[in-house]
Amino acid sequence: MKYIRECTIIFGITLIGELLNHVLPLPIPAGVYGLFLLLVLLCSGVVKLKDVESTGDFLLEIMLPMFIPACVGLMESYTSMAGAVLPLVATCMISTMVVMAVTGKTAEWMLKAGRKKKEDEII
Numbered sequence: 001m002k003y004i005r006e007c008t009i010i011f012g013i014t015l016i017g018e019l020l021n022h023v024l025p026l027p028i029p030a031g032v033y034g035l036f037l038l039l040v041l042l043c044s045g046v047v048k049l050k051d052v053e054s055t056g057d058f059l060l061e062i063m064l065p066m067f068i069p070a071c072v073g074l075m076e077s078y079t080s081m082a083g084a085v086l087p088l089v090a091t092c093m094i095s096t097m098v099v100m101a102v103t104g105k106t107a108e109w110m111l112k113a114g115r116k117k118k119e120d121e122i123i
Helices: 002-023 030-044 053-061 068-076 078-122
Strands: none
Touching: 002 030, 002 053, 068 078
């Protein structure tokens, strides 16, 4: 029953993200709306981490197999992409490095903010 409740919360937020994607005229994917909505709900305390943690962990564990169909599709369309392999690889490498750098800096910033908050609470 716990997992059904957690899935309902996660998929409900995803559904709201889809609805926002249809209502708002912005070029933002529905998944991004859902992720930001979940972030806001978690940060505000409306949704507690324990309310979605087990199902979220499970979804993270099975994420890799979910990409297999996309990879197979890329392999099947290799002949049509053969002329653009170098630009595609360069784009993937550059975007991966940018995402890693931004993620790392954001994590550092959040850790520093958390430490500062704890220090302020102690004093």
